[in-house]
Amino acid sequence: MHTKILATIGPACSEKKMIQQLTDRGVRIFRLNFSHGSAEDFIDIINRIREVEKESNVSLTILQDLSGPKIRAGDLKESPMSINVGDEIHMGPSDAAAEYLNYIPFDHPRLLSDLNTGDIVRVSDGGLKFEVTGRKNDMISLVAADAGIISSRKGISFPGIRTSISALTDKDRKDLAEGLDLGIDAVALSFVQGPEDIAEAKDIIEEKGKWIPVVAKLEREIALKRLDEIIDICDVVMVARGDLGLECPLPSLPTLQKRIISACNEAAKPVIVATQMLLSMVHNPMPTRAETTDVANAVLDGADCLMLSEETAIGNYPVESVSYMREISSEAEKLFFEKKISPVEPARTGGESFLAYAACLMADKVKAKALVAHTDSGFTARLISSCRPRQNIYGLSPNCNMQKYMNFSWGVTSVDIPEEPHDHLQRTENFAESFSDFASGDRIVITAGHPKTGQERSLTNLLKIYRK
Numbered sequence: 001m002h003t004k005i006l007a008t009i010g011p012a013c014s015e016k017k018m019i020q021q022l023t024d025r026g027v028r029i030f031r032l033n034f035s036h037g038s039a040e041d042f043i044d045i046i047n048r049i050r051e052v053e054k055e056s057n058v059s060l061t062i063l064q065d066l067s068g069p070k071i072r073a074g075d076l077k078e079s080p081m082s083i084n085v086g087d088e089i090h091m092g093p094s095d096a097a098a099e100y101l102n103y104i105p106f107d108h109p110r111l112l113s114d115l116n117t118g119d120i121v122r123v124s125d126g127g128l129k130f131e132v133t134g135r136k137n138d139m140i141s142l143v144a145a146d147a148g149i150i151s152s153r154k155g156i157s158f159p160g161i162r163t164s165i166s167a168l169t170d171k172d173r174k175d176l177a178e179g180l181d182l183g184i185d186a187v188a189l190s191f192v193q194g195p196e197d198i199a200e201a202k203d204i205i206e207e208k209g210k211w212i213p214v215v216a217k218l219e220r221e222i223a224l225k226r227l228d229e230i231i232d233i234c235d236v237v238m239v240a241r242g243d244l245g246l247e248c249p250l251p252s253l254p255t256l257q258k259r260i261i262s263a264c265n266e267a268a269k270p271v272i273v274a275t276q277m278l279l280s281m282v283h284n285p286m287p288t289r290a291e292t293t294d295v296a297n298a299v300l301d302g303a304d305c306l307m308l309s310e311e312t313a314i315g316n317y318p319v320e321s322v323s324y325m326r327e328i329s330s331e332a333e334k335l336f337f338e339k340k341i342s343p344v345e346p347a348r349t350g351g352e353s354f355l356a357y358a359a360c361l362m363a364d365k366v367k368a369k370a371l372v373a374h375t376d377s378g379f380t381a382r383l384i385s386s387c388r389p390r391q392n393i394y395g396l397s398p399n400c401n402m403q404k405y406m407n408f409s410w411g412v413t414s415v416d417i418p419e420e421p422h423d424h425l426q427r428t429e430n431f432a433e434s435f436s437d438f439a440s441g442d443r444i445v446i447t448a449g450h451p452k453t454g455q456e457r458s459l460t461n462l463l464k465i466y467r468k
Helices: 016-024 039-056 094-099 109-113 170-182 195-207 227-233 241-247 250-267 289-301 318-338 351-365 379-386 400-406 424-434
Strands: 004-008 027-033 061-065 081-083 088-092 103-105 120-123 128-136 139-144 148-150 186-189 214-218 236-240 271-274 305-308 370-374 392-397 412-416 443-448 462-467
Touching: 004 318, 016 027, 016 039, 016 318, 027 039, 039 170, 061 170, 094 103, 170 186, 170 195, 186 195, 195 214, 195 227, 214 227, 227 250, 236 241, 236 250, 241 250, 241 271, 250 271, 250 289, 289 305, 289 318, 305 318, 351 370, 351 379, 351 443, 351 462, 370 379, 370 424, 379 392, 379 412, 392 400, 392 424, 400 412, 424 443, 424 462
Parallel strands: 004 027, 004 305, 027 061, 061 186, 088 103, 186 214, 214 236, 236 271, 271 305, 370 392, 370 443, 392 412
Antiparallel strands: 081 148, 088 139, 120 128, 128 139, 443 462
């Protein structure tokens, strides 16, 4: 299977035995949800993942998912509060609640100051839509466009509005620093609004003297207006359909998913599709027909990774969920190859993009067993991956961080190689000769950087057919 599976760790799968079973069925990335804990709560789980990684001799990536600024209402005077279409309500500081009949306590004056008449506010985790009609000091007036009920502590969102609150809270900054000390391999930022949010996270990582990939979770409508800038600076993109589906009109969500995936494919950046992919399997041993179609369509759209959340974290069937996701993905990949879409010509220009595409064409024409890419930064492996070849891709690197990063890319198996011999081509040929999955006579297409005399290193500039 080429599509990567990302599983969320929770009470249903936190023991070593379960982590081993999920790994055996294809999970290569484990998500730790820091909305439900701090760094010290994950120490034992991280140790168990590392034990499974060592015993299984596979590279496993630990993804820290930061909670971000989840904006919620306060405690209502009467909960739940019934709302009819056209009702006027007020929203503002908790200490003013006693003065009004329909009032939503909201102690975020900076956010309210960002709103103007005509702006849309969604309350009750997106279930009810309101329009801003006026302002009085730190309070705003709203008119209901929907009927329903509002309960205390429900989420509030501001579709399409850039707010002055950062994607990184004080808790996130603390969690990230402590997570780096524990050895996380990647970090996901919630409620990203623009590239500056990614830059702030990268600064924190750099201050710790480290490098790990940063995942931009697209959950806000405003982020889509700066999609190209975000893709350019981040290392991985996540289509986080839960909150994105609350911010954007729900009927537009499928097309938004396709547009985001396409943009990531063109930029050769890995992209994850997340939220409710096999949600019914929290309680049932098999998915619905609609869920199987959703998973398959995400693969056909070009997703690199598919994420399971509640299904593995708290569900009754975590192992079965992973097994179904793997089987559905494999069937979708068969259709992809049957339609002879592979390899895909890259949209990027430049020598390295063309070399990656040429490697895939060559592998297809000579019926190569695999593609092997020596890569210091993972870039060549990602370029080859974006062409979606039929063959497995082996990304060779002596850099542990890059090995973990390559686990996000479609079809790429990361391989730890020694730093000797110095010559990259020699390293790749040594791997091809010693790798047990390659039989005598197999053709392998190799890419590597071959420096000129006197150069220490080179960008990928070499393409070779190697016969074992």
